[in-house]
Amino acid sequence: MTILKILVILFKENIGTKKKKIKDMKNMKILKTYEAFLGGESILPKPAETDIITYEFKVPVRIQGEFDDSVFSYYSDIDEIARKIENEYGVDASWLPEQFNQWKEYKVDDPGEEPDEDDFENEDDYEAELEDWNERKEEYDKINDQDDANLLYDYAKDEFGGWDKFLKEFEVDGLIDDIVDSGDQREIYSELKDDFNESELVQYFDKADELGVIDMKVVDDRFENGKFTIAVTATKELSEEELAEVEDYISGQCSDGWGESFEQQPIVNGYYVSAWWNDDKYGEYKIDIEKQ
Numbered sequence: 001m002t003i004l005k006i007l008v009i010l011f012k013e014n015i016g017t018k019k020k021k022i023k024d025m026k027n028m029k030i031l032k033t034y035e036a037f038l039g040g041e042s043i044l045p046k047p048a049e050t051d052i053i054t055y056e057f058k059v060p061v062r063i064q065g066e067f068d069d070s071v072f073s074y075y076s077d078i079d080e081i082a083r084k085i086e087n088e089y090g091v092d093a094s095w096l097p098e099q100f101n102q103w104k105e106y107k108v109d110d111p112g113e114e115p116d117e118d119d120f121e122n123e124d125d126y127e128a129e130l131e132d133w134n135e136r137k138e139e140y141d142k143i144n145d146q147d148d149a150n151l152l153y154d155y156a157k158d159e160f161g162g163w164d165k166f167l168k169e170f171e172v173d174g175l176i177d178d179i180v181d182s183g184d185q186r187e188i189y190s191e192l193k194d195d196f197n198e199s200e201l202v203q204y205f206d207k208a209d210e211l212g213v214i215d216m217k218v219v220d221d222r223f224e225n226g227k228f229t230i231a232v233t234a235t236k237e238l239s240e241e242e243l244a245e246v247e248d249y250i251s252g253q254c255s256d257g258w259g260e261s262f263e264q265q266p267i268v269n270g271y272y273v274s275a276w277w278n279d280d281k282y283g284e285y286k287i288d289i290e291k292q
Contacts, residue, residue, distance in 0.1 A: 053234050055243065056219075057250055058227040058288040063179065063188070064272045065089060065172030069163075076147035089269065090181040091170050100148065103155050107143055111136040172271065175282060177226040179271075187268045189228055192275070193218040196230070199258050205249050212236045213246065227288070228275070247287055251276065 071088060075081050078097045085093040111133050120126035143151060156166035172178070179185050202208055202216040212235035222229030232246055253259060255276035263274040277285055 053237055054292040055232045056290045057230040059275050060227050061176040062274050062277050062282050063176050066270045067170050072152055076149050078148040090179045108139045175226045184268055189223045191267045195262055211242050
């Protein structure tokens with residue numbers, strides 16, 4: 001093939017490309033004209049869109065905590081002891097100083113002034129009164145000279161019937177809203193969220209494909225009224241029966257699956273956290289469902 005023929009072929013191809021571009025530009029101009037006529041609506045076929053629907057399952061949380069009674073030996077003053085309990089365990093101990101001081105005040109009456117021998121006509125009467133006064137004074141001084149921490153065992157025995165019964169007053173056992181420290185609450189929710197989401201539980205839901213469920217994750221900003229929120233994403237709207245199946249799966253995971261493992265490990269100041277219960281003392285266990 002001569003150089004001249006090659007140049008002719010390239011010239012024709014270039015001309016053909018330019019003609020195609022001009023034709024495409026004309027077609028696009030025509031399409032734009034139609035779109036303007038239709039009010040800006042494109043006449044080109046739209047790509048298929050999949051509806052994504054999110055349901056929020058709000059799951060209640062209960063907590064239990066191990067109480068270390070060595071907290072009573074940290075300080076000698078009952079007010080400092082109460083503050084330590086509240087700061088470290090988030091348990092209300094504001095009642096303790098007042099009740100303890102009342103017990104301490106009435107444990108032994110103030111013996112008053114020492115008996116004056118001149119007030120007695122009979123020496124034997126004076127000796128008997130003085131002996132009684134000395135006993136009361138000794139008991140009074142024993143109580144008032146001791147640190148509060150050293151008296152707590154006697155206080156617990158007198159007022160609660162024993163040390164173990166006294167400690168039950170400080171046990172953490174209830175709903176997460178019972179925790180005084182909001183920072184502890186947020187940290188608990190954060191650890192719960194991370195642990196739940198890392199488990200990728202949607203993959204174990206055997207009806208996920210059938211129901212179009214594609215994701216199941218705890219969300220960051222839905223920790224309200226003692227509940228955390230699991231956002232369940234589906235490719236279609238779910239019926240009440242289908243939502244009930246998802247709810248059954250979530251409650252099963254909270255009780256016997258993911259939750260059974262999670263509640264066995266203490267987190268955040270020794271709290272044990274559970275997303276399930278069957279004990280009436282915590283109130284009704286109920287998962288709320290909302291469509292977003």
